[in-house]
Amino acid sequence: AHNAAHTAKNHANTTWKTIDAYIPRALKHRSKGDYYLMAYNTLNLALWSFLATLVITHLRTKPAAPTLFDPSANPQTNPEIDASSHKATAQLGAYLSSLLSPLTQPLSNLRAKPSMTGIHLESHPPTWAAKIHASLDELIHRASTTYSSRSIGxxxxxxxxxxxxxxxxxxxRLTRSPVSIAAAQVASRLLIVWYFVESSTDAQSSPFYASMLLAWSAAELLRSTYYLLSLLNVVPPRHDTPRALAIYANVITTLRYTAFYLLYPVGAGSEYALxxxxxxxxxxxxxVLRSMGEWGAVVGVSSPPAWRVALASVSLWIREWGLGAWLRVPFVFVWPASLFVLMSYMHKQRKSALGKGPGRSIPGGKLRDVGGKKRA
Incomplete structure (x- = not known):
């Protein structure tokens, strides 16, 4: 019996050593906080990947069939689609047409082609400008239905x-982020999804909702990947890090502290539009002129001056504001200032992460380990 117990114990030890050999060294002997952050960032990475896939799939394909959360039979024909998006697309298409007209004019003319019975008019395919205009119009049209399609909202x-x-x-102190910065960024996003979007059908049917989600998703994917690599001791690269993995870590680090120059303005600008x-x-x-009819009759002026019309326009517009509009007024001024503060903070972080010195990843493949020694 003693020998059997000893044999079983040795077998268990051998099995554990075999399993332990396949466990990455970075996962061994870590604190509970590290294990929690690994799980959290992995979950965050998976969820934002899922959301980005939903949005991109919606923009590329036709809407899915009606579901419990998406009862609209065809969200693409939603009457609440923002009309201003179509106007903007038309203006952009007209501008592109004017730029490309010297190249496409020969293809867009109708040519007179003789036939046995007389003159036959032959038309040509749409010009490149018309195709671009149609593609943009369709893209913005689909972006306007992002909220209501595939339960994306x-x-x-x-x-x-x-x-x-x-x-x-x-x-x-599980992360090094300042509490104020983390709280402000999270609070702003929660205000967007819980209040500004949910309380306005115009915001839900705006194409800026899609651009906001894409910017958020890209930023979160980079951030979660970077944090996960940091927890796994891949960032910054060490002297024993495989070169391919070190280059990958350098690329992720560079994108993490560079892509915000594009993603943050796009995301914050979309939030502001919503x-x-x-x-x-x-x-x-x-x-406005109808509302000024009485004023014109009093002063005896049939055509009021432009400054008076502009003033009356603003006055009439403000009188139409409800409680929801007045609650948005402070954020109209706070949002640009918050973006400036966040961009300034990230710019300093970029200097710290990508600057020269020990433990930094230098763009261009010049990777350094934690001791500052340049890799071969």
Missing amino acids: LAALLIQSLAVLEPAHAYL ILKGFPAYPSKQA
């Missing part, structure tokens, strides 16, 4: 709500 709300844990991570969607539409000139 619900998925974005739930996935972003998970970020409420990040200020707690900073407060508990905030503005909560305001009533600006009154037309005809509506």
Whole structure:
């Protein structure tokens, strides 16, 4: 019996050593906080990958069949689609047409072709400018239905709500991010998905909702990947890091601290556009002139001056504001200032991460280990 127990113990030890040999060294003897952050960033990476896939799939293909969360039979024909997006697309298409007209004019003319019975008019395929215009119009049209298609609105709300844990991570010193920066960034996004979007159908049917989600997804994918590599001791690369993995870590580090120059303005700009969607539409000139009819009769002027029309337009527009619009007014001024603060913080972080010195990844493949020694 003693020999059998001893044999079983040796077998168990051998099995554990075999399993232990396949466990990466970075996963051994770590704190509970590290294991938690590994799990959190892995989950965050998977969720934002899922959301990005949903949005890109929606922009590339036709909407899915109706579901419990998406009862609309054809979201592409939603009557609430933002008309301003079509106007902007038309203006862009006209501009492109004017630029490309010297190249495409010979192909766009109707040619007179003789036939047995007389003159036959032969038309040609659409010009490149017309094709670009049509493609942009279709893309913006689909982007305007992002919220209502494939339960993307619900998925974005739930996935972003998970970020409420990040200020707690900073407060508990699990991460090095300042609590104020983490809280401000999370609060701004939660305001967008929980209030500004949910309280405005115009925001839900805006193409800026799609651009916002794509910018958020790209930023979160880079951030989660970078943090996960840091927890696995891949960033910064060490002297024993395989060269291919070290180059990958260098690329991720560079993108993490460079892509924000594009992603943050796109994301914040889209957020700002969604905030503005909560305001009533600006009154037309005809509506303003009708409201000024009594004023014109009093002063005896049939055609009021331009400054008076502009002032009356603003006055009429403000009178149409409800409580929701007034609640948005502070954020109209806070949002640009917040973007400036966040960009300044990330710029300093970029200098710290990509500058010269020990433990930094130098763009261009000049990788250094934690001791500052240049890799061969």
